[in-house]
Amino acid sequence: MATEMRAEVTVIIVSYNTAQLTIKAIDTLYANTRETRFDCVVFDNASQDNSAALIRAAFPHVRVMASDQNIGFAAANNHVAGASETPYFLLLNPDTETHPGAVDALVKFAKSRPKAGIWGGRTVFADGLLNIASCWAIPSLRSLFFRAFGISALFRRSAFANPEAYGGWQRDSIREVDIVVGCFLLIGRPLWQELGGFQRKYYMYGEDADLCLRARGLGYRSCMTPDAQITHHVGASTRQSEEKTILVMKARASIIRDHWPHWKVGPGIALMWLWAALRYVASRPFTRCRRASADHWRAVWARRAEWLRGYA
Incomplete structure (x- = not known):
C-alpha cells in the first residue's frame, strides 16, 4: 500500500x-x-x-x-x-x-x-x-558435535540432537x-x-x-x-554449491569467534574442521560414481584455512 x-x-x-x-x-x-x-x-x-x-x-x-x-x-x-x-x-x-x-x-x-x-x-x-x-538457534558445542557426526541429520525432529534448527518445532x-x-x-x-x-x-x-x-x-x-x-525460493542468487558452503562455513566460524566465550572458540573451530574432514574422507570412495559430491567436498576441504578464519 x-x-x-x-x-x-x-x-x-x-x-x-x-x-x-x-x-x-x-x-x-x-x-x-x-x-x-x-x-x-x-x-x-x-x-x-x-x-x-x-x-x-x-x-x-x-x-x-x-x-x-x-x-x-x-x-x-x-x-x-x-x-x-x-x-x-x-x-x-x-x-x-x-x-x-x-x-x-x-x-x-x-x-x-x-x-x-x-x-x-x-x-x-x-x-x-x-x-x-x-530462524535458527546459535551454534553450540553440542550442536556442532552432533552435526559433525551426522547425528543431527539422523534425528532432525529432535530438539536435543538438532538444537540449531529447533528440531520438531513446526x-x-x-x-x-x-x-x-x-x-x-x-x-x-x-x-x-x-x-x-x-x-x-x-x-x-x-x-x-x-x-x-x-x-x-x-x-x-x-x-x-x-x-x-x-x-x-531458497538460494536463487547463489548457485555454486561449493561456493555457498564455503561462505556459510566462513560465516559460522565468524559467529563462533564473535559471540562465543573465548574458551569455547578453539573447540568450536575444531569441530567445524572435523565436520568437513569427515565429509571429505567419506566422499573419496565415491569419486568415480558420485563425482559431483566428491568434487564438492574436495573444494570445501581445500579451502578450509580460508573459511576457518572467518571474516576478518
Missing part, C-alpha cells in the same frame, strides 16, 4: 541477477499488503541480467538503486537503511513471495512485542511445505528465537541505528545472525510469529 501518508516501514530488497523473481516479490508485496503504509527500495548489486531497468519499468513507484559493483548483502542493506527514516525496516529477499496479510501481521506483532526488537515470520517452500530456515507458534533470518526480518529503526546496522565484514551469510546476537546482548529477544508467512 503506497499512499501519500507517511510510510511506517521501508521494505528493502537486495537483488543480484534475480530480475523475474524480484519482480514477483514486489508484485506479491503490493498485492498482499493491505493495511501497512510502506516504501519499497530495491538495491541492485551490479546484476548482469538487466534487473534494475526491468524492475524500474515494471514498478515506476519503487525506488531502485543500482550499484556498479557487488558490495554484498550487508553493505547494501546498510546503504538503504541509512537513507530511510521510517520507524521500521523490513528486509525481504528477492526470491520470496509474500502471502496475504503477511507484512500487516508482522508489523502488528512487532507493535505488540516491542521488547523483542527483531521480528520474523514463517517461511514455506513453493509447494507449501515448511521451510525451517526462517514454526506454528509464537516463540523467542536466537536468530531471525534476513529473508524476512523486521527491525525497528532505533535498534538498527544503535547496532550500527549489519557488520560489513559479513559479506554474505551470517550478517543476520550477528545482528540478532548483538541485539540479544542489549537485552532484546528476537521473536517469531506464524501469522506472517511467505514463500521463500
Whole structure:
C-alpha cells in the first residue's frame, strides 16, 4: 500500500541477477499488503541480467538503486537503511513471495512485542511445505558435535540432537528465537541505528545472525510469529554449491569467534574442521560414481584455512 501518508516501514530488497523473481516479490508485496503504509527500495548489486531497468519499468513507484559493483548483502542493506527514516525496516529477499496479510501481521506483532526488537515470520517452500530456515538457534558445542557426526541429520525432529534448527518445532507458534533470518526480518529503526546496522565484514551469510546476537546482548529477544508467512525460493542468487558452503562455513566460524566465550572458540573451530574432514574422507570412495559430491567436498576441504578464519 503506497499512499501519500507517511510510510511506517521501508521494505528493502537486495537483488543480484534475480530480475523475474524480484519482480514477483514486489508484485506479491503490493498485492498482499493491505493495511501497512510502506516504501519499497530495491538495491541492485551490479546484476548482469538487466534487473534494475526491468524492475524500474515494471514498478515506476519503487525506488531502485543500482550499484556498479557487488558490495554484498550487508553493505547494501546498510546503504538503504541509512537513507530511510521510517520507524521500521523490513528486509525481504528477492526470491520470496509474500502471502496475504503477511507484512500487516508482522508489523502488528512487532507493535505488540516491542521488547523483542527483531521480528520474523514463517517461511514455506513453493509447494507449501515448511521451510525451517526462517530462524535458527546459535551454534553450540553440542550442536556442532552432533552435526559433525551426522547425528543431527539422523534425528532432525529432535530438539536435543538438532538444537540449531529447533528440531520438531513446526514454526506454528509464537516463540523467542536466537536468530531471525534476513529473508524476512523486521527491525525497528532505533535498534538498527544503535547496532550500527549489519557488520560489513559479513559479506554474505551470517550478517543476520550477528545482528540478532548483538541485539540479544542489549537485552532484546528476537521473536517469531506464524501469522506472517511467505514463500521463500531458497538460494536463487547463489548457485555454486561449493561456493555457498564455503561462505556459510566462513560465516559460522565468524559467529563462533564473535559471540562465543573465548574458551569455547578453539573447540568450536575444531569441530567445524572435523565436520568437513569427515565429509571429505567419506566422499573419496565415491569419486568415480558420485563425482559431483566428491568434487564438492574436495573444494570445501581445500579451502578450509580460508573459511576457518572467518571474516576478518
